[in-house]
Amino acid sequence: MKPLEIIRKKRAEAINRIIAKGYLSSKRVYVGMATCEIAAGSKEVMEVFQDAVKSGLSDVYLSQKGCAGRCNLEPTVEVVEEGRIPLKYGLVTKEKAKEIIERHLKKGEVIKEWLIK
Amino acid sequence: MPKRFNITLCDGPSCMHKNSKEIVAAIEAQLKKHELSDHVGINLSGCLGMCARGPVMIINPGYSIYGDFTEKDIPEIIEQHIKKNKPIARFIIDEDHLYNRFFRVFGDVNFFGKQMRIALRNCGIIDPENIDDYISLRGYEALAKVLTDIAPEKVIGQIKKSGLRGRGGAGFPTGIKWELTAREKSDEKFVICNADEGDPGAFMDRSAIEGDPHTIVEGMAIAGYAIGAQKGIVYIRAEYPLAVKRIKKAIADARKEGFLGQNILGTGFSFDIEVRLGAGAFVCGEETALMLSIEGHRGMPRPRPPFPSVSGLFGRPTLINNVETLANIPVIILDGAQWFSSLGTEKSKGTKVFALAGKIKNTGLVEVPMGTTLRQIIYNIGGGIPGDKQFKAVQTGGPSGGCLSEEYLDTKIDYESLAAAGSIMGSGGMIVIDEDSCMVNIAKFFLEFTQNESCGKCTPCREGTKRMLEILTRITEGKGSQEDIDKLLRLGNMIKKASLCGLGQSAPNPVLSTIKNFRAEYEEHVRDKRCRAGVCRHLLVYEITDKCVGCSACKKACPAEAISGALKQKHLIDVNKCVKCGACFKICKFGAIKKS
Numbered sequence: 159m160k161p162l163e164i165i166r167k168k169r170a171e172a173i174n175r176i177i178a179k180g181y182l183s184s185k186r187v188y189v190g191m192a193t194c195e196i197a198a199g200s201k202e203v204m205e206v207f208q209d210a211v212k213s214g215l216s217d218v219y220l221s222q223k224g225c226a227g228r229c230n231l232e233p234t235v236e237v238v239e240e241g242r243i244p245l246k247y248g249l250v251t252k253e254k255a256k257e258i259i260e261r262h263l264k265k266g267e268v269i270k271e272w273l274i275k
Numbered sequence: 276m277p278k279r280f281n282i283t284l285c286d287g288p289s290c291m292h293k294n295s296k297e298i299v300a301a302i303e304a305q306l307k308k309h310e311l312s313d314h315v316g317i318n319l320s321g322c323l324g325m326c327a328r329g330p331v332m333i334i335n336p337g338y339s340i341y342g343d344f345t346e347k348d349i350p351e352i353i354e355q356h357i358k359k360n361k362p363i364a365r366f367i368i369d370e371d372h373l374y375n376r377f378f379r380v381f382g383d384v385n386f387f388g389k390q391m392r393i394a395l396r397n398c399g400i401i402d403p404e405n406i407d408d409y410i411s412l413r414g415y416e417a418l419a420k421v422l423t424d425i426a427p428e429k430v431i432g433q434i435k436k437s438g439l440r441g442r443g444g445a446g447f448p449t450g451i452k453w454e455l456t457a458r459e460k461s462d463e464k465f466v467i468c469n470a471d472e473g474d475p476g477a478f479m480d481r482s483a484i485e486g487d488p489h490t491i492v493e494g495m496a497i498a499g500y501a502i503g504a505q506k507g508i509v510y511i512r513a514e515y516p517l518a519v520k521r522i523k524k525a526i527a528d529a530r531k532e533g534f535l536g537q538n539i540l541g542t543g544f545s546f547d548i549e550v551r552l553g554a555g556a557f558v559c560g561e562e563t564a565l566m567l568s569i570e571g572h573r574g575m576p577r578p579r580p581p582f583p584s585v586s587g588l589f590g591r592p593t594l595i596n597n598v599e600t601l602a603n604i605p606v607i608i609l610d611g612a613q614w615f616s617s618l619g620t621e622k623s624k625g626t627k628v629f630a631l632a633g634k635i636k637n638t639g640l641v642e643v644p645m646g647t648t649l650r651q652i653i654y655n656i657g658g659g660i661p662g663d664k665q666f667k668a669v670q671t672g673g674p675s676g677g678c679l680s681e682e683y684l685d686t687k688i689d690y691e692s693l694a695a696a697g698s699i700m701g702s703g704g705m706i707v708i709d710e711d712s713c714m715v716n717i718a719k720f721f722l723e724f725t726q727n728e729s730c731g732k733c734t735p736c737r738e739g740t741k742r743m744l745e746i747l748t749r750i751t752e753g754k755g756s757q758e759d760i761d762k763l764l765r766l767g768n769m770i771k772k773a774s775l776c777g778l779g780q781s782a783p784n785p786v787l788s789t790i791k792n793f794r795a796e797y798e799e800h801v802r803d804k805r806c807r808a809g810v811c812r813h814l815l816v817y818e819i820t821d822k823c824v825g826c827s828a829c830k831k832a833c834p835a836e837a838i839s840g841a842l843k844q845k846h847l848i849d850v851n852k853c854v855k856c857g858a859c860f861k862i863c864k865f866g867a868i869k870k871s
């Protein structure tokens with residue numbers, strides 16, 4: 159097999175593995191986990207989301223991500239829904255993370271004041 | 276409720292000429308007609324990289340790229356795509372390009388929407404510790420492609436054609452560097468990724484590795500194939516533990532998938548990468564010092580030639596490239612050298628990442644096409660200066676760079692234009708300075724850094740920077756003379772000419788450029804003993820005004836016993852005794868102390 163054929167196969171496999179991890183859930187949540195994000199407190203934010211998933215928050219795909227580059231609005235969290243413009247929250251704290259889970263992830267209510275514009 | 280859309284219309288240099296203003300007006304009119312204005316965001320972007328098909332716009336969600344339309348087509352597009360959610364195939368550019376991946380998530384936010392991302396395309400949208408995420412976005416396809424049907428010379432030909440130049444500071448053409456290393460005959464060659472990133476305040480390379488480490492691994496493997504090397508080394512500073520962890524994991528995962536190691540993807544090509552930690556000396560980022568440091572010696576630059584391409588690590592031909600340089604490689608291979616070379620200016624192609632910091636509203640990482648102006652970065656992306664303060668200068672290139680004043684704001688970002696203006700591109704630091712900063716003090720700050728980091732090998736750099744720093748200190752303390760300014764110029768030019776490595780050759784730049792562009796401030800310091808920004812402590816004068824009620828709080832606070840006056844009467848500061856500590860200014864509850 160030629161390398162290009164191998165990579166196509168590997169790509170299909172990789173996509174399948176990501177899907178098996180729940181990528182097709184109705185919401186995907188990305189939490190910034192780079193040095194700068196962590197310094198701003200993103201580890202605690204991530205823990206809030208992880209705990210929520212552990213205690214039954216379903217239909218959500220949770221992932222870490224690197225820094226997108228908006229330093230003074232970190233920690234940042236994105237909520238991505240297929241077919242919609244992704245929503246980007248800035249300056250997320252532990253408390254805000256809990257509210258994002260309760261209001262946005264569970265009830266579908268976007269918290270407009272916290273969005274990055 | 277109608278679905279929300281975002282329309283990003285290209286306002287780049289090429290599309291602008293194809294009436295984007297009329298198009299915006301047409302879009303707004305149509306949205307109003309259909310009562311959809313509240314559901315659709317409109318933003319203007321920089322070049323979207325498809326100039327030949329301009330005008331170009333992207334409708335999100337879905338990342339539908341519209342090209343080759345006119346304002347007459349807008350009613351149809353709004354009606355079909357926005358109102359009925361039916362994209363119109365005949366306008367859509369059907370491309371799965373690698374660059375600008377981040378746009379799908381971030382494009383509607385002004386700060387991001389005005390950028391073009393090649394090196395940072397995946398940063399912030401994938402899990403950097405999961406190789407599957409990278410592969411799913413066509414990761415390692417560029418490596419597979421060169422291994423399938425592009426001979427090493429042809430890969431080098433493409434890199435040359437792309438016009439890519441080194442992003443580590445010097446801007447040397449990458450393709451030529453690859454060619455020079457490929458030409459050498461040797462049983463062993465090395466590819467080194469320079470991730471030392473020693474500039475104070477710079478964090479582009481750290482973010483790139485932490486956000487998308489596999490692109491560096493892939494870039495290095497392609498370089499290894501092109502020049503005939505089997506070993507790669509990532510030289511990264513130990514102060515970057517998370518980046519170290521992620522690059523190590525990326526290397527291990529790539530090995531497991533067969534992208535590194537023996538017989539890669541069954542082609543007989545073998546290449547592997549190891550990670551070496553740097554101790555954090557600025558000079559160890561210089562290529563010859565870096566290699567000595569890997570060999571276990573003290574990191575000190577040596578004269579070139581021989582260049583690393585001829586005799587590098589352990590005397591073997593070595594290719595050394597910066598993180599950002601390597602991150603561009605997979606994109607050049609898959610999106611095309613021709614395309615890459617269509618971006619930017621005549622001699623500077625592609626994009627450049629900057630770490631935007633200082634007195635600016637939106638601090639952060641900015642990647643823009645070469646040729647974007649400083650003004651566009653600072654005002655359109657950075658959002659300008661906070662708190663209605665006046666812009667004073669922009670510093671580019673870190674401690675090796677210079678400070679540019681307002682008249683240079685329309686300078687285009689490319690290697691030559693920045694150099695002509697008296698600064699440098701450098702590795703991508705960009706610090707915005709407002710009226711509250713003293714330019715003499717800024718120059719002193721950078722010189723303190725380089726003076727400290729000088730390895731001491733050559734006298735002009737070791738002693739010369741020390742003398743310059745002494746003079747600058749004297750000036751900020753109000754003890755400078757007119758001759759001192761000329762002395763700084765003479766010394767600076769001498770150090771630039773007589774130093775061995777780039778550290779010494781560039782160390783005087785912050786001083787020379789501030790004298791060139793802000794000479795009046797230096798003269799005020801030496802002639803009037805005045806610092807207009809009120810930063811140089813020794814030049815401040817504290818006075819007590821008539822607001823004084825004689826409470827005597829300042830008298831008690833003054834460590835130098837410089838304040839006299841009876842209780843309930845106006846006090847007085849003896850300027851000869853005052854040590855300018857500002858204690859009185861801080862303690863006074865009546866605002867009776869004037870600082871000037």
Ligand SMILES: Cc1cc2nc3c(=O)[nH]c(=O)nc-3n(C[C@H](O)[C@H](O)[C@H](O)COP(=O)(O)O)c2cc1C
Binds near residue numbers: 440441442469561777
């Ligand atoms: C004092 C000094 C420090 C340097 N630090 C770095 C650095 O941190 N990272 C880097 O890539 N290049 C640095 N360089 C430039 C390197 O010597 C070299 O030119 C570069 O890594 C080549 O890669 P490029 O062609 O991809 O830019 C430094 C140079 C000098 C003189």
Ligand code: SF4
Binds near residue numbers: 734
């Ligand atoms: S110029 Fe300075 S840093 Fe460079 S080798 Fe000479 S003394 Fe060392």
Ligand code: FES
Binds near residue numbers: 285287326331
């Ligand atoms: S200017 Fe519009 S795509 Fe380049």
